[in-house]
Amino acid sequence: MVESPYRLRHRRLMDTAPAAAISSDSGHSGSNGGMPIMVSILVVVIICTLCYCVYCWRWRKRNAVKRTEIERLRPLSNSDLPVMDLSLIQAATNNFSKDNKLGEGGFGPVYRGVLDGGSEIAVKRLSARSRQGAEEFRNEVELIAKLQHRNLVRLLGCCVENDEKMLVYEYLPNRSLDAFLFGTARTAHLDWRMRQSIILGIARGLLYLHEDSYLKIVHRDLKASNVLLDNKMNPKISDFGMAKIFEDEVIEVNTGHVVGTYGYMAPEYAMEGVFSVKSDVFSFGVLVLEILSGQRNGAMYMQEHQHTLIQDAWKFWNEDRAAEFMDASLEDGAYSKDEAWRCYHAGLLCVQESPELRPTMSSALLMLISDQTTSLPSPQRPPLFARTKKAVSPSGYSFGTETTSKTQSVNDVSITMIQPR
Incomplete structure (x- = not known):
């Protein structure tokens, strides 16, 4: 029987419907399989974009901080100091x-x-x-x-x-005082006249900072490596990065940010963070005793002698053995005993534990240049410091110190406590 055209067309439509359904199901399944890949790629792109944005923000912020610092410094430099390329x-x-x-x-x-x-x-x-x-x-x-x-x-x-x-x-060709002073071949070049001149020069420099300049300044890090020597061996105090300006009516300042070098810091500053001009006077006294003895008041000295240089100085003074404290390179007759004992006496007065007992720099300088020694008071026992770490010798031309929120020095030695004998 011959099928009518209508039936034939209907059967063809019925045969193609399942194939279309299968094709549709197959496409839907492929679409579902590609979704996780697309989502993963999108997440990676978003994360990379965020990271790039954070990096750019931090880079701009860092540069902004640097620009701010430079802009803060440039006006000062232009008005007060020549700027070099x-x-x-x-x-x-x-x-x-x-x-x-x-x-x-x-x-x-x-x-x-x-x-x-x-x-x-x-x-x-x-x-x-x-x-x-x-x-x-x-x-x-x-x-x-x-x-x-x-x-x-x-x-x-x-x-x-x-x-x-x-x-x-x-440029100071002779570099720093400690390059001459502490057990080097150059120590022999420091005769008595030179040592006395260096002591007086440091005293005059400190007096200018404390009293004679229109700013009242506490140096806070006076030590042998921060005293530089010119070609005529004249001393020049350097490194003012830690210095502080005092208002006229201010006597002392309490700070929680203690900086300085072991052996030179006054006890009230090392232990309580209190500093004043008398803190510099203490450091000056230590320097005087170091110049007289040729020894460093540091941890190495404590390891060898079980006490500090300033304690030894006080002991020899009390026992009337001051000559034994003097540098061995200064032979008998190579120095004036009256001048040396006057420096010795003034140095001990400067390193007394109580700031009230220490002289001002004007009084200290007067002691050093005056012939009258009988009127000077007897020095009191200097403070005791406890050693905590080994010392490492600093370089000869340091021009700087480290700064921390704790008491610290360039020799990696800190002061932790004061103990009675």
Whole structure:
């Protein structure tokens, strides 16, 4: 029987319906399988975009902070101190070559340089790893640029460029006092006249800071490595990164941020964070006793003698054995005993435990230059310090110290307590 066209068309439609249904199901299944891949790719893209945005934000913030620091420093430099180009300093120091490196402190390395005209300079470069930063840099620029005295190191200029912060000083060929003083071959060059001149020069420099300049300044880190010597062995106090300006009516300040070097810090500052001009007087007294004895008042001395240099000095003085305290390189007859004993006596008065008993720098200088010793009071016992860590000798041309929220020094030695004998 021949099928009608209508039936034939109907049967063809019925045959193709299942195939279409199968094709539709197959497409739906493939779509479901691709969804997880698309979602994963989208998540990865979103995460990468977020990370990039965070990186860009932090980069912009970091650069903004650096720009702010530089902008804060530039107005000061332009108004108070000559600004030197980075290219000029790089040329002077042979691009900060190792051969020109003089030493390194908490601030960073110090380099010798020679300018086009032949003038020698010392460049103090802030290290990226330094604990000191823009505040200490600004502090030193603010203070030393305004201070002029023959016994203070002279700041010639600064550089704030391309994330670099540098201070440019006069070059002092004999470097620091500790390079001559403590058991080196150069100690023999320090005769009595030279030592006395260095003591008086340091005293005059401190007196200027405390009383004679229009700013009342406490140095807070006076030590042998921060006393530099020119070609005539004249002393110049350096490193004002930790110095503080006092208002006229302020006598002392209490701070929780103690900085300094073991053996030189006054007990009230080391233990309680209280500093004043009498803190510098204590450090000066330690320096005087070190210059007389040729010994460092540090942990190495304590390890060898079981007590500090200043305790030994007091003991020899009380037992009338002052001559035994003097540096062995100063032979009998090589120095004036009256002058030496006057320095010895003044040094012991400066390192007394109570700040009220210590003289001011004007009184200390008068003691050193006066012929009258009979009217001086008897010194009291100096403080006792407890050693806690081993000492590491600092470099000779440090120009800096480390700063922490705890009592710390460049020799990695801290003061922890005062104990009675």
